[in-house]
Amino acid sequence: MKKKTNMIILTVLFVFSFLLSACNNSSGVSGDESKESSGEKVAAEKYAPKEDKKYELDWAPYITDPISQDGKMVKFYEDKFNVDFNMWNLDHQNIQEVLNLKFAAGEIPDYIADGVDISNLPKLVQQGVLLGFDEEVIKKYMPNVYEKATKIEPNWLNYAKVDGKIYGLPEMRTVSDYRTTIVWRGDWLKKVGITKTPETLKEFEEAFYKFAKEDPDGNGKNDTYGLSLSGIPAIFGAFGYLPGYGPHDWQDWFWQERDGELVNGAVQPEVKEALKLLNKWYEDGVLDPEFITGENLGGYWGISHAFINSKIGFTGHAQYYHWNSPLTDSPTDKGGTNYDELIKVNPEAAKSLVHGLPPIGPEGKRALYAPNLISGKIIAFGSQLEEEPDKFGKILQILDENSGTSKETYLESVMGIKGEMWEEKGPGERVVTPEYENVKDSGIGKFSNEFAIWDTEELRNEFAKKHKYDVGAIRNELLTALPSESKYKAELLKIRNEAYISIITGDKPVSYFDEFVKKWEQMGGKTLKEEANEWYKSIK
Numbered sequence: 166m167k168k169k170t171n172m173i174i175l176t177v178l179f180v181f182s183f184l185l186s187a188c189n190n191s192s193g194v195s196g197d198e199s200k201e202s203s204g205e206k207v208a209a210e211k212y213a214p215k216e217d218k219k220y221e222l223d224w225a226p227y228i229t230d231p232i233s234q235d236g237k238m239v240k241f242y243e244d245k246f247n248v249d250f251n252m253w254n255l256d257h258q259n260i261q262e263v264l265n266l267k268f269a270a271g272e273i274p275d276y277i278a279d280g281v282d283i284s285n286l287p288k289l290v291q292q293g294v295l296l297g298f299d300e301e302v303i304k305k306y307m308p309n310v311y312e313k314a315t316k317i318e319p320n321w322l323n324y325a326k327v328d329g330k331i332y333g334l335p336e337m338r339t340v341s342d343y344r345t346t347i348v349w350r351g352d353w354l355k356k357v358g359i360t361k362t363p364e365t366l367k368e369f370e371e372a373f374y375k376f377a378k379e380d381p382d383g384n385g386k387n388d389t390y391g392l393s394l395s396g397i398p399a400i401f402g403a404f405g406y407l408p409g410y411g412p413h414d415w416q417d418w419f420w421q422e423r424d425g426e427l428v429n430g431a432v433q434p435e436v437k438e439a440l441k442l443l444n445k446w447y448e449d450g451v452l453d454p455e456f457i458t459g460e461n462l463g464g465y466w467g468i469s470h471a472f473i474n475s476k477i478g479f480t481g482h483a484q485y486y487h488w489n490s491p492l493t494d495s496p497t498d499k500g501g502t503n504y505d506e507l508i509k510v511n512p513e514a515a516k517s518l519v520h521g522l523p524p525i526g527p528e529g530k531r532a533l534y535a536p537n538l539i540s541g542k543i544i545a546f547g548s549q550l551e552e553e554p555d556k557f558g559k560i561l562q563i564l565d566e567n568s569g570t571s572k573e574t575y576l577e578s579v580m581g582i583k584g585e586m587w588e589e590k591g592p593g594e595r596v597v598t599p600e601y602e603n604v605k606d607s608g609i610g611k612f613s614n615e616f617a618i619w620d621t622e623e624l625r626n627e628f629a630k631k632h633k634y635d636v637g638a639i640r641n642e643l644l645t646a647l648p649s650e651s652k653y654k655a656e657l658l659k660i661r662n663e664a665y666i667s668i669i670t671g672d673k674p675v676s677y678f679d680e681f682v683k684k685w686e687q688m689g690g691k692t693l694k695e696e697a698n699e700w701y702k703s704i705k
Contacts, residue, residue: 209301212558220559223547225253225274226611237601238581238608246563252608261285268294273547276560278614281333281545283324284646289545290327296546296557297330306561309569310334314616318538321616324644325543333543334564337617340484343629344523344535344638345416347399348488348503350478351517353381366403366524369479370446376478377451391446393453393460393471395482400443402533402637403526404435409658410665412459412482413466416534417658420643420697427642427697431661432685437678440668447669453477457666465502473507475514481533485634488518492624493594520632535638544614567613576621578613593623647696653689660684 214220226232231254232239239250253274255263260280267273273294281289289295300322304311314321318337325333349362349372357375361368373391375381382389392400398411408431409417419430430436446452453471460471460482467483483503491498499505508515523531544564550557567578576595580587586601586609601607620626629635664681667673 209305212302212554214555214559219247220556221249223274224250224276225255227279228254228257230605232608233606236606236608242612275547277545281543282541286543287327290332294548295332296548296550297332306558307565310565310616313618317617324539333545336540336542336615337538338536338540339617339620341536341538343634344533346481346485347521347523348480349519349521351519352514353478356381362519362521366526369524373451382475390453390477391451392479393477394456395460395480399481399523399533401439403524404439405530406430406433406435408436419641422642427701432682441675443669467502485629486625489628523637531637532639533637535640537640539644572619575619579610581609643697645700647693649692
């Protein structure tokens, strides 16, 4: 009888244990997964800011002009969030060099909004200067940004991962919908008898020859050309591939998908046909003989002096918003930088600007650079926050409030206090008040980041859509630094430029392109292609 009783008790205990285990796993999550999820949540709790603690934050934003410790918005956010900001005015022009010196001296900001990007992130992680954290921390302390940003790009945080750990917040840009510039001198087109904006490569060529041969500026001299360096990428794009050769360093390393794998545009066979055409234009005096030095003569990078000074009648320099006419009737709205410069010297030319489309090539292709949604820039945080995780949580809460809660709050962070520092004249038309027009040290724009959540450039984007700047836009498919890039990239770009210039100017025959491709592969191009596709598979 005693044995029977014991068996009954054991059976009851077994059934109870089984039911308890089943209840624990009723959500469909395995025991290990449940522990892992629970562990992440428990770990995230240590980042909770302490309400009774006033934090001192070493803040290193993107700087173009020094920010005052007593700046209007510095004080505004100190009061709002009950913190003290120690503003780091680091030189943006040499930001990575400056940061390296600071890091070497053991000086690391809590918040780093400039100088860290996808390419140097692994190196900085290896140095131990950046804080690593799990996705759960962002989800908990930046819930608004997390929700909105992951809807736009589910892989958003993956671009800041090193060995499975997140080391920052990748910025995303709303301008990624629109390609670079296609602008014509409308008065020149009219002068040479072209009434339809060129669309095909053949029509582009016809306009270029007329610009070079028919004295469109009417000065009686043979001193005008069809295009210069900034126009060359559009010609490559008409053959389907962008090799990276052009005026802007952010375009110089371009990878596209071909037959399911990544390839570098510089060595695609179609590029050879584009170089052949460019060589013909050079020899015929249609391509600016000084194209190698580019269109900008110094000062602000976005200005095409060759275009403004009536040397060429077509350009692809900078972005469309450097060329737009005034978007409002406001007397303070002068239009894009190039429009503003051109109207000073030639109002008729400025008012005649024609925004066109990239040329359609022989196989119906057109392509021109557009910025990536993932900008490459990483908002990072100092590794010392590992010892003070609640401070990191406080920083995330500040960024979430300013960047993710509402468009109004975000506008406040990028423009200042509405009604005092700026006014809204109409839909999308925001004007800085006279009192703050020349104030550059207030801290405006230094306490939030761009995650493509809010469109604050409504008028500019409306202009871009109206002029079809979304047509022909393609983006670099490679968004990371490759392991061997530092070993090979600089030399590869050098031999690319030398080969292209030699072919265009006739120093080398067009057939030299094949020799260049072989040299490219031997000097590291093959290795980098393999590494690029390893990364591409991991992202996909």
